Amino acid sequence: xxxxxxxxxxxxxxxxxxxxxxxxxxxxxxxxxxxxxxxxxxxxxxxxxxxxxxxxxxxxxxxxxxxxxxxxxxxxxxxxxxxxxxxxxxxxxxxxxxxxxxxxxxxxxxxxxxxxxxxxxxxxxxxxxxxxxxxxxxxxxxxxxxxxxxxxxxxxxxxxxxxxxxxxxxxxxxxxxxxxxxxxxxxxxxxxxxxxxxxxxxxxxxxxxxxxxxxxxxxxxxxxxxxxxxxxxxxxxxxxxxxxxxxxxxxxxxxxxxxxxxxxxxxxxxxxxxxxxxxxxxxxxxxxxxxxxxxxxxxxxxxxxxxxxxxxxxxxxxxxxxxxxxxxxxxxxxxxxxxxxxxxxxxxxxxxxxxxxxxxxxxxxxxxxxxxxxxxxxxxxxxxxxxxxxxxxxxxxxxxxxxxxxxxxxxx
Amino acid sequence: xxxxxxxxxxxxxxxxxxxxxxxxxxxxxxxxxxxxxxxxxxxxxxxxxxxxxxxxxxxxxxxxxxxxxxxxxxxxxxxxxxxxxxxxxxxxxxxxxxxxxxxxxxxxxxxxxxxxxxxxxxxxxxxxxxxxxxxxxxxxxxxxxxxxxxxxxxxxxxx
Ligand SMILES: Cc1cc2nc3c(=O)[nH]c(=O)nc-3n(C[C@H](O)[C@H](O)[C@H](O)COP(=O)(O)OP(=O)(O)OC[C@H]3O[C@@H](n4cnc5c(N)ncnc54)[C@H](O)[C@@H]3O)c2cc1C
Ligand code: SF4
Numbered sequence: 001x002x003x004x005x006x007x008x009x010x011x012x013x014x015x016x017x018x019x020x021x022x023x024x025x026x027x028x029x030x031x032x033x034x035x036x037x038x039x040x041x042x043x044x045x046x047x048x049x050x051x052x053x054x055x056x057x058x059x060x061x062x063x064x065x066x067x068x069x070x071x072x073x074x075x076x077x078x079x080x081x082x083x084x085x086x087x088x089x090x091x092x093x094x095x096x097x098x099x100x101x102x103x104x105x106x107x108x109x110x111x112x113x114x115x116x117x118x119x120x121x122x123x124x125x126x127x128x129x130x131x132x133x134x135x136x137x138x139x140x141x142x143x144x145x146x147x148x149x150x151x152x153x154x155x156x157x158x159x160x161x162x163x164x165x166x167x168x169x170x171x172x173x174x175x176x177x178x179x180x181x182x183x184x185x186x187x188x189x190x191x192x193x194x195x196x197x198x199x200x201x202x203x204x205x206x207x208x209x210x211x212x213x214x215x216x217x218x219x220x221x222x223x224x225x226x227x228x229x230x231x232x233x234x235x236x237x238x239x240x241x242x243x244x245x246x247x248x249x250x251x252x253x254x255x256x257x258x259x260x261x262x263x264x265x266x267x268x269x270x271x272x273x274x275x276x277x278x279x280x281x282x283x284x285x286x287x288x289x290x291x292x293x294x295x296x297x298x299x300x301x302x303x304x305x306x307x308x309x310x311x312x313x314x315x316x317x318x319x320x321x322x323x324x325x326x327x328x329x330x331x332x333x334x335x336x337x338x339x340x341x342x343x344x345x346x347x348x349x350x351x352x353x354x355x356x357x358x359x360x361x362x363x364x365x366x367x368x369x370x371x372x373x374x375x376x377x378x379x380x381x382x383x384x385x386x387x388x389x390x391x392x393x394x395x396x397x398x399x400x401x402x403x404x405x406x407x408x409x410x411x412x
Numbered sequence: 413x414x415x416x417x418x419x420x421x422x423x424x425x426x427x428x429x430x431x432x433x434x435x436x437x438x439x440x441x442x443x444x445x446x447x448x449x450x451x452x453x454x455x456x457x458x459x460x461x462x463x464x465x466x467x468x469x470x471x472x473x474x475x476x477x478x479x480x481x482x483x484x485x486x487x488x489x490x491x492x493x494x495x496x497x498x499x500x501x502x503x504x505x506x507x508x509x510x511x512x513x514x515x516x517x518x519x520x521x522x523x524x525x526x527x528x529x530x531x532x533x534x535x536x537x538x539x540x541x542x543x544x545x546x547x548x549x550x551x552x553x554x555x556x557x558x559x560x561x562x563x564x565x566x567x568x569x570x571x
Contacts, residue, residue: 010478014475040478040479041478042478042479042501042503043478043479043499043501046499046500046501051499052499056479056497056499057478057479058479058480059478059479059480060480061479061480061497062480291476291478291503292472292475292476292503292506292507295475295476296475299475318506318507319506320501320502320503320505320506322502327502327515329506331506372502372505372514372515372517373511373514374450374511374512374514375505375506375511375514376505376506376507376508376509376510376511376512376513377509377510377511378506378511379506379507379508379509379563380509380510380511380563383509383563384509384563403452403511404452404454406511407452407461407463408452408454408457408459408461411419411421411461411463412421
């Protein structure tokens with residue numbers, strides 16, 4: 001059996017390793033599209049602030065983790081996919097034959113249609129190379145503007161703020177991390193960031209970028225014009241699936257896969273940021289562009305490619321974020337469900353916040369600010385569908401008791 | 413033979429000596445807040461529940477780590493965090509459905525039970541049979557496995 005995996009991020013690497021074990025006789029080829037060895041994008045912020053060398057971002061730290069383990073590593077960019085013939089063509093003309101193909105090509109950042117975003121001092125912060133390009137443009141005395149305070153934007157913000165740059169963050173929506181936090185929590189994060197010296201603008205849009213005397217000049221629709229040495233654009237991503245567009249594979253916001261991570265073409269699977277897969281909470285199909293989902297996808301897709309029959313329960317949307325020292329998390333249906341109860345505790349003085357959302361006596365979503373102890377039980381409570389029974393009333397009174405609830409309900 | 417930390421809730425008196433021993437062993441201070449094993453008190457039920465990592469085979473923390481900072485100690489079976497490799501991204505702390513890997517604000521990295529390299533300090537100090545370190549096969553880990561399976565992302569078809 002010839003397995004080809006295209007895209008060597010967390011999803012692709014996890015899949016290659018899983019396949020290597022699950023199909024000992026099969027051939028496993030991993031195609032990496034970047035010049036660097038496979039690395040974790042998540043580690044980029046720590047590279048940016050100089051905590052680690054670029055090798056610190058690499059997904060695997062052992063000597064020779066791919067070819068040395070029986071995984072053929074090929075560097076190249078896939079350009080065309082002929083599904084019926086089982087052929088993947090790379091940009092350098094190389095053709096790879098496959099019996100089973102995993103598409104794990106991730107996503108790429110997009111630029112909104114605003115004048116001036118092609119100027120040299122405008123960057124994304126998505127690849128290790130982007131981070132190298134940005135390194136020289138940040139630090140004490142530098143004026144840096146970040147466009148977009150979504151999850152990825154806020155992660156980058158932490159690094160940009162720690163670099164000592166004069167930082168302004170511009171978010172079009174009415175609050176920070178709007179897809180992960182409600183207004184209360186988003187505003188608490190914004191106030192925290194302001195108290196740490198970050199200039200946060202919400203409900204504000206960049207309308208144009210120009211070059212002015214060796215600096216960028218950024219116009220905002222609230223009437224301000226900001227000078228900048230660097231503009232970082234973090235306004236969303238889109239799945240990398242163009243190379244497969246001629247193959248007839250079903251795609252929507254990502255490559256559509258079923259609960260086995262199999263696409264509309266039997267021999268082809270998809271995993272990670274490129275895959276539109278089952279959502280644990282909604283029962284629908286979505287792209288949860290986060291690390292835990294990408295590795296879960298990679299593992300389960302690989303097991304199915306190897307001939308096992310493994311059903312995926314769906315991914316739980318979850319994030320943890322550190323905004324200049326304030327740690328926040330969100331899980332599942334944090335907006336709540338119709339007819340469901342909601343329990344909230346706000347402690348503005350200590351920048352602490354907990355929100356739990358229930359469907360009957362099941363926890364379905366949560367937001368926390370300012371606490372980190374045993375936080376993972378929120379995943380446990382939601383994804384194990386633990387009936388809260390008597391704990392429901394206690395949590396309605398004090399949502400901060402969720403760890404006690406989990407321990408009591410699962411340890412007898 | 414791989415050994416496992418075996419917890420018998422009914423035998424725990426809530427003395428919290430395990431928390432002290434753990435914190436001292438790992439952090440050099442007697443501070444229950446820094447312990448990797450925590451005793452939850454349910455006063456209304458008169459019940460104390462020692463709680464820590466079960467070194468589960470799913471190892472969600474290890475799988476989720478983007479920089480290979482968590483690995484299995486082949487001697488003890490413990491999943492251990494490398495302080496050198498951990499960047500402090502915290503993704504493991506939300507990936508673990510038991511909440512037994514935690515962010516340490518002082519070090520900027522994460523902490524979890526590492527079985528003290530094979531001689532758990534909590535077991536040594538525990539004055540009752542609540543904490544023992546015994547053959548992994550006989551610890552009655554079924555309960556932990558049960559909850560692990562309920563959270564599992566992939567379920568193999570029953571054959
Ligand atoms: C700065 C930053 C911080 C982040 N922080 C977090 C975080 O804290 N928590 C979290 O959960 N998530 C975080 N993420 C998101 C997380 O990194 C992604 O969800 C994860 O990397 C997705 O893994 P993947 O394997 O699907 O895709 P990727 O990691 O994007 O890997 C896909 C690979 O495929 C390659 N590729 C693309 N097209 C082709 C082609 N045609 N041919 C060959 N190769 C190709 C790409 O170059 C890439 O190397 C962060 C992302 C960034 C950028
Ligand atoms: S916090 Fe450390 S151990 Fe946990 S996932 Fe991040 S790098 Fe890995």
